[in-house]
Amino acid sequence: MNWSKAKTVLIITFAILNVLLYLTIAKINKPQPQLLSRQDLYSIEEVLLQNNIILKTTIPQETEPMPLVKVTREIFDESFILENFIKSQKYEKYKENRYTIFKFEDKTIKVDGISFYYFEKNDKFKDMSSSQKEEYVQNFINNYHFKEINVQVEKISQGKEVKIKYFQTYKDYFIDGGWMEGKIDDKSFEFSKSWFGSVVMEKAKKEVINAAYALLKLVEIKTDAKPMVVKEIKLGYYFNWSSATKGEAVPVWRITTQDGNRYYINAYTGNFEEGK
Template sequence: MDLSRAKTVLICTFLILNIFLLYQILLNERGGNTGLFGRKEEMSRLEAALQEAGLSLEVPLPKGGVRLAYMIVEPWHFQLQDIVVPLLEALPGEKKVLEEFNNNGFYPSSSENSLSVYHIGEYQLLVAKEGRITLKRLGWGKSVNSFSIEESEQAARQIINKVSFLNNLIYDYSQKYTNETAINFRQEYEGLPLYAGYLQILMRGVTPAALYFYRLEPVGLAEQIREIIPPSTALLRFTETYREKNEKAGIIEFSLGFYSQEYDAERWEIPPVWRIRLDNGEIYYINAFTGILEQ
């Protein structure tokens, strides 16, 4: 083989390799649909839709081509005393409240519309029929949230590490407001985020002001596995909904997990969703099977 022919073979091999790599990139991004012109056309459409909706995409989109099934869940059953005592023991400086609770018992001050309300010292406890728990500290005076997010997060972690039914939750994200910082945790099942199960602790500095808690018992995944819609399709569906608000925002998270509303039922199925979190604190869930916004 002469030198000229060897160079030709080498160049052809290099070109074939580059075409193969491009094919793999498009395959990952499209989840199997490799039409180059279709890809460019879709990206142009997506950019135009984002601009029209006043949205900016600040994170890369995940890969498509994922196959999932519904997650089957059941409610998490609990005794109120088993919830309240560990929480009060974990809250800083609440020994007097715990003593009052142990001395006076545990009786609702009101119960209506499937919501039971209890008063324990400076705290108000609300228990919804479907299992959602809210613990609020009352009688706050003027407070200044002068601590950093990191300090508030550390204080929140110290609380949940002391409570056995909370310490297996996964840190999700934090959001700082004028007087409070919201520290959010979530459940997880076999490495899959379960956004429907959550804990939110509102911190005023390093002091907890409120806790919002809802837990589920995952049973497993349903047998029927389906391919979910590509992230680009979910994003297009979202822009159609968001542009009606006529507000500008940045998309700071685009992730896959499971989410549904809270139900008063013995067992139900939760769909996979694309979660879209904005820099203004708003969160949206797009059903990854249907593309419909989950309310």
């Protein structure tokens, strides 16, 4: 094999890809957003493939200007626990780091003001079917007034475990940064929640970057040689302050991989917000 010739071909190939990438990014960052051509999209996919990033979804093309969203977290404090769960029962209370922990009967509750965690261990779960376990989760949510309207629901049943996840939405956009989840198996039931009790969209709107530019950020973020398979890229909101009670959620492109990892790219600036 002529290694010198092969090396030259590789250098030329990468040079062409770099030029195409530069032209594509320049087009993406024009003040007035434009639809990318098939050649642009092909060039982007080639660059991603060169970095072992495989697309298993289409790249969204059309976007609209988006505002920031003001969010305020739901509060879970001692009075909430005493009023809704313990009432007149005997209980033990102590602090552990930022959490206040309540123990009564075979139950444990942990709160830190903006998040709630409940754990119950009981033999009654042993003989429950999957549908009964799912019903138990739903009844718990309804009985303790945790039910929300603007949600997307994901149900996972694996072996003896049933898990139901709730994702917050607003005007057809996801709002990540909070969660609600019920999990039950043959031995125990767990429930956790951290939610935005107030969501208000601001008036001023700004243009957002093209999804293709967000995908190209993966080249910068990716640190290993393992294949990364992208199964979804979607526009929505993300609040990247886990301990804050309120603030502004920013528009983001959320990139979800086949192994369940999520990467958030700021849709205003193109900066990497967070990924896991």
